[in-house]
Amino acid sequence: MNLLETLRQFPALAGVPDEQLQWLIDRSSEVDFPAETILYKPNDPVAYLILLLEGRIRIESGSNGIGDELLTYDAHSILGVLPFSRMKNFPNRLVAEKATRLLQFHRDQMTELIHTCYELTEALVHQMTTRVRDFTKLTQQNEKMASLGRLSAGLAHELNNPVAAVVRSADTLKTHMRATPEAFKTIMHLSLTDEQVDSVNTVFFGKLDQCLAKGSEKPLTLLERSSLEDDLTDWLDDHGVDDSMDLAGPLVEYCFTVADLDWILEKIGDKNLIGVINWLVNNLVTERLVLDISEASKRISTLVGSIKNYTHMDRGVGKERVQLAEGIRNTLILLDHKVRSKHISVTLNLPSDLPDVCGWPGELNQVWTNLIDNAVDALPDGGKLEISSQVDRRSEEQMAFVLTKVIDNGGGIPQDIQDKIFEPFFTTKEIGKGTGLGLDIVQGVVKHHNGSIKVQSEPGRTEFSVCLPTE
Structure with missing residues (x-):
């Protein structure tokens, strides 16, 4: 089978005229790789549009040794640089899972492709949007799973203490009653x-x-x-x-x-x-x-109740009246182990007459989880965390809002990156500690609730302000 016939089998290239596919072939090179060859390492420059003719490519999370498998691409997949893409480097490692044959088109010729081959460019741009959507969905899922993992670890630790106390006291009581x-x-x-x-x-x-x-x-x-x-x-x-x-x-x-x-x-x-x-x-x-x-039994009951309320597993998926104070307290209970491990003092100012907001409680709990978790990470041992809520109404005619502030006395966010922290995949944490999606998710949830989020930071004080409408 010649290359033109092979490219016709690519689903993404259906409808592209043969002459444009041939134009691509004439300016590309075929390359073969044996199984388990590392094609690219993290941060290697992206120099080619890659068409996977035969074999399979595996994308791994590891940087040096073998890492978790993130994605696999089978024959007739398209990788690498695409028209109008800002991708400069590979974020992960690419490995040829089995004997693989590629067709590579250098990015230096991308401008000529855009001007010469309209249908081919359109197909590749569509492929880029699909890839961004799929990769974002995957990474967001990984971020949520990582967040769930942190909460699960904390919950397991918190449950271990009262469970051990019940077992110990029950054994002692049994001996005592004899x-x-x-x-x-x-x-x-x-x-x-x-x-x-x-x-x-x-x-x-x-x-x-x-x-x-x-x-x-x-x-x-x-x-x-x-x-x-x-x-x-x-x-x-x-x-x-x-x-x-x-x-x-x-x-x-x-x-x-x-x-x-x-x-x-x-x-x-x-x-x-x-x-x-x-x-x-x-x-x-x-x-x-x-x-x-x-x-100890009451503590177990409180923890179980908190995780139940946090996940809202016994409720519907629609909008409902949400008590922000309840969500914040439940989140703090689940993160209590992490807070106590750094001897952080927490000050809560959540008025009992705070009005409810209308929204999705599970999404809002993601907001508090990410903001509090980030604050705890930023705080030194013995740091201080303050969480407060109040009604924000500028006039009697305007809709009421609930303004919630999460304040820590950590090192602060450098001024030159404050305008980037809500961008997807931007993170100041070391590799493996964060995906850079926490604040992007927070901003998305707040916008979904027609609210706003702002940050003010200087050394010794970082304040995230979340404003949510009550209607």
Whole structure:
């Protein structure tokens, strides 16, 4: 089969006159490559329009060694430089997957092709738009998968801690409950009046409530806790109570003091002291283990609820009323591991009376994910992140907007690239850390919601402002 007959089999060249195909053949060269030949490495200049006559070409993400396969091109595909293309270098590595034959047309002759072969030029331009659309779709999908991967890793880490706490506390509770029969024997031999039992119950439940009320306060330092335990241990020793089972620790944890033990002793008498103290501690430990399991379970429930709300997997795909504060908080929960790993302090100013916006919640969550993730990446260890929302209305007649700001105190965006950060594929991150599509996706989503996004940056302060209409 001669070259002209081969080119007629290219779907992209259907309808191109034979004389124009022959013109292309006369000015091109055939090249053969054995299997697994590296045709081009990343950043190699694009010098040719390439027509794949036979074989298969694989595009890989790796720069040096073998990387992930991004795309494959079979026979009758068109690669390389095209008319009016701004492509200067190959972004990825091209490998001949099997024995391959190419027809190469040098870009220096592209101007003559444009002026001489109208139908051929039209076909190649159409091929370029198709390639851009397909490659953009692929890269956006990879960006979304990378974002999902980061969230999944964070979610797995966040779930691991409460799950481990549940398992650990459940095992400890199981061991602890085995000692209950012996404790029950001791209780059965106590001679307590109803009034004395009520007194013990009063102090027990009172200390539980006191401990829960102090839960949000500053915890005891190691020195303070050690001092209180020493005081209780001395009291127990003075009153003949064996502390080999560490009775003082749980008592301190639940806010018991020497004065409390004196009050109990006054109410129940010396002969009942050991049994009552052991009963108190036994129940305090049980309460602590049950509380730990309850808190860990609530944390799991919160995380599951956050990912469910974040993805909106139980809702339709149409427009709906969206609470921006809920989406931002859910996003922060899923990125919490990354935030805490850099000891970043987060300040939220999200008013409870913030109006809803009308939009697609899944798309808006992509906005918060990219902006917050970028801010965290830009922040040093111990940095500060501030997120705030407010109603923006310039007059009573105008439509209301919700203005949301994401502010970090990182190094800032250099002035000479601030006008490029929303361009597709532009990234300041090192190779393998980003595709340059995060802010392009953000801008696309904001425009889809008839909103606007702006950035102001200087060293020590970068502010992204997202303005979304409420209607």
